[in-house]
Amino acid sequence: MDPSTEQVPRTRVTAGLRALRFDAGSLALNLIASLGRRGSTPIERLGTLDRLREWCDGVGLRLHDEAVTEELRTELRTLREAAYDVVAAVVHDRTPAAASIALLNDRARPAPPQPLLRATGTGVEVDGADRPLTGRELQSIVVRDLIAVLGDPERRGALRACDSSLCTMIYLDPTPGRRRRWCSMRLCGNSAKAAKHRQRQASAAPGGS
Template identity: 90%
Template structure:
């Protein structure tokens, strides 16, 4: 068979690869991470409304029941790609698409819930910020978080892309010296170590074995 026409098998999509990621370092980056393996065959991690609810639970936000729609899911995916374009531009030293910046600025508009003081019989309490969100408020919260990350020189400098060419997940590196290479040592880091081990074993094997 001609090697140029030989089909490369698709990677097996395991439950671990489909798992939602909440370790990217910010709300917006956790949304960006809801599309896995951007460096190869992308893996959609919020493909259903149930998964959207699970993602919201994981980032500590609540949606109005009527806000959980396929339309919102589509809008979030569009927002996710604009956010990815913006942070990838910072990581790789390029300009983001003008359309991405315009979309992000547009969806930052609706004000997210603000904490309010409420009088009680014994003084005051703080409330109001934990009420369920509309779809637009959720998107605004994501974009405002992204703006906070990009507007903070220290956090902006901490943006990294995973060294795995399959993964390329973007995350905030809080370690001293910013020398973390992987989105997760448990995931991509261990996979890289295992691959190097296999390479060493193959190189050490006798010829023809």
């Protein structure tokens, strides 16, 4: 067979691979992780409006019902790619695209809701803390989180990309010495260990190289 026409095997997409990730270490990084396996065949985890609602629930943000639209889902995916370009540039020591910076700055401008204190007959309560968000307010909160990560030298220095060439998810490494290699030991770490074990078995087998 001509190598140029040989098809690359597609990744088997399991429910586990489609599951939303909330373990990247920040709100913005969790959004970036909603596209999985960037290093191979990407897996869209934000593929429906129900998944958008699930993602918002998972990060503790509540949208107006009328804000949950295909337009917002498209905007979030555009924001996600600009955010990935910027954090990947930090991790890999390169310059991000000017368009990514411009888009993120534009989406950060709408002011997110500001809860206020209100006196009551029996004391003080917080007013507006549970107000549902508009789509642009949601995006502003995400971008401001990203700016907070990049503006904090400690957190910026903790950005890492998963060592799995299939995954490459970017996360914050909170471990001493920043020695964590995988986005998740349970997922990519165990897969890498299993692959090395299979390689050792193959090498040890008769006829193995």
